[in-house]
Amino acid sequence: MNKLLLSMASITIASVMTTGLNAAEAIRYVPGEIIVKFKSGVNAKSFFQNKSIASLGLAPKREIKLSYENLSVLSVGSDKSLQSALETLKNNPDVVYAEPNFIYSIAVMPKEKSAIFKKLEKSPFTDFSAATPDDPSFGQLWGIRNTGSNEPQGKAGVEGADVNALKAWDITKGSHAVRIAIIDTGVDYTHPDLIGNVDSEHGYNFVNNTKDAMDDHGHGTHCAGTIGAVHDNKVGVAGVMAEVTIIPIKFLDASGSGSLESAVKAIDYATGLNVDLMSNSWGGGGRSEALFEAIKRAGDKGIIFTAAAGNSSSDNDSAPSYPASYESPNVVSVAALTAQNDLASFSSYGRTSVHIAAPGHNILSTVKGGGYEIMSGTSMATPHVSGVLGLLLAKEGRLPHEVMKERLTMTGVPVQALRAKTQTASRIDAYNLLTDTRPARTGPKPDAWRTVKLPQAFESDHPYKENSNVSVGYTFAGAKYIRVKVAKFELESGYDYVRIANAAGVTLEKVSGTGANYTTDFIEGDSVQFNFVSDRSINKWGYQILEVEVQ
Secondary structure: OOOOOOOOOOOOOEEOOOOOOOOOOOOEEEEEEEEEEEOOOOOHHHHHHOHHHHOOOOEEEEEEEOOOOEEEEEEOOOOOOHHHHHHHHHOOOOEEEEEEEEEEEEOOOOOOHHHEEOOOOOOOOOOOOOOOOOOOOHHHOOOOOOOOOOOOOOOOOOOOOOOOHHHHHOOOOEEEEEEEEEEEOOOOOOOOOOOOOEOHHHOEEOOOOEOOOOOOOOHHHHHHHHHHOOOOOOOOOOOOOOEEEEEEEEOOOOOOEEEHHHHHHHHHHHHHHOOOEEEEOEEEOOOOHHHHHHHHHHHHOOOEEEEEOOOOOOEOOOOOOOOOOOOOOOEEEEEEEOOOOOEOOOOOEOOOOOOEEEEOOOEEEEEHHHEEEEEOOHHHHHHHHHHHHHHHHHHHOOOOHHHHHHHHHHOOEEOHHHOOOOOOOEEOOHHHHHHOOOOOOOOOOOOOOEEEEEEEEEEOOOOOOOOOEEEEEEEOOOOOEEEEEEEEEEOOOOOOEEEEEOOOOOEEEEEOOEEEEEEOOOEEOOEEEEEEEOOOOOOOOEEEEEEEEEO
16 A cells, blocks of 8 residues: 555545554454454344344444455444444354455556646667667656666666567567456556557456446556557557557546456456456455455466565555555565666565565656556556566466476566565566576575574573663674574664674664564675664563574
């Protein structure tokens, strides 16, 4: 969910607990609505006659009819607590799960006035490949070809820090046989740069429950243009794929917001169409079992699910962002990169939970009404990855999810600024992906770590003392790389911490909050330094470090 949200005027929302999210990301939901999955054979009439249920003011509101099961939406009396109702339902033997009808939003940063294009003019651009499209503003698409001077806002970039599409296009430009569902605000299927690549006949609008998935916001159309704006039509821009079948599925309204109920229906609908890929530039809510089941079912059908990591500048390893953080084999979580080859300041990240980074800052693409705009967000990074995976699907067809994700991450180009921010600290590369070219990587080998016990445990008192400042260093002869295993830590989050540093005292990371069996990123060299610092308030259990891993 975005740190900065667009207006949600068309849906009444309320905030609940912030468990699993940063404080900036209050969970939002439709007031007074709970989504419930009942166990098979439950008699609804008897269920609602139960005294404990009746006392909560719960009543059936409507059914969510899915292809594989039905869920129920319950209403909670206006004078009753939704939180109490949830707890009661979760403990009821007739209920599999109960959760709020969460609200999700587009993962895009607020627009800048200067970012809106009313007229497109061709940028100076050297035609260096037969694959270069003749579209007038292709030269401003730094995400596809970064010249170092073609970011549309005029900022100097890093030449070659792009998805390397032109080399990939010498192999394939895509295929209409590849079907990508854009689950979003809809798509302007009349846009002159999208006609021919959008299948509006099979789209659907879950906001109004109609077959017309026309975009009334602009966000979904922007994502569509990055994936599949038509090439060589002398209009506007060009997508990562010249040929693709885009199926618009609308569950986000004109304000960019939509409910869990609509999201689950949208994913189930796309699964029923047997699309090859679902592109999802949205997020929010808490963890939802209903959404997880829908995504997993898509995965069981062989469908890949790309998802925006989020725009909260936060670590998804410790503060998950959904749906990007679901541990389903078909989910690909995407961070945003700038033209300067840096992680975008707004982008969420995660050393273990975010798979890859892609261009997502100052991205020019199509919007509703036949227009073009610059937008920024992990929303813009996600369709770059969707398009590149679409090229792979066009070339080789569907692959097992784990094979596709391993190939996606290991063929990415290493980026120093992404170290400890994504699984392999890499930027997507279309040519490498298509040819299975794997760049050489410096650093430790994933399967070469060996565990070494510390000569003396680094451990606090339990509980620890206030105003602590304890330091110790260890050297492991012959080690080239070291990473630390923290057996347990319970520290005042943000105030008390264990600092991990290299021999020169340069901080690798600070461990704070609560966790167990946590392994840090690696440091280079044969020495590591620990430093525990606490303030003068709130003393908790402490920390325990018994061993490290070396190679």
